[in-house]
Amino acid sequence: MRYLHTMVRVTDLDQALDFYVNKFGLVETRRIENEKGRFTLVFLAASDDAADVKGARGRPTLELTYNWDPEAYTGGRNFGHLAYEVDDIYATCDKLMKAGVTINRPPRDGNMAFVRSPDNISIEILQKGDPKPAAEPWASMPNTGAW
Secondary structure, three states: EEEEEEEEEEOHHHHHHHHHHHOOEEEEEEEEEOOOEEEEEEEEEHHHHOOOOOHHHHOOOEEEEEEEOOOOOOOOOOEEEEEEEEHHHHHHHHHHHHOOOOOOEOOOOEEEEEOOOOOOEEEEEOOOOOOOOOOOOOOOHHHOOOO
């Protein structure tokens, strides 16, 4: 398992980048504009980590999520999730389920799942490398709760 990123939602992307990049000293390593989903993702890394970033999932980053449609973030919604990459998403989710953990967003696509910690911190689990082929029971498992 490898730690990937922490995601926080921001209400003003320019203001957030001014703080995190210009004032705090993080380096932008990647940006995704998603017109269909109406959001922008900006990945930032500490300067020592930025030099080592390799592709989409390099060193640990801070993911800023800017939703284009205004939204008031309450109840900690501005903090998004922790993300970890695993060798086998199905085996990891199976192990968690057997330990009594609810799989809130099953890995239907063989690539991504979400669970929550006992303190309701959302944790994204991502398949290392290419997604696994869709498989049961995951492919038809519904979402449970929120993530």
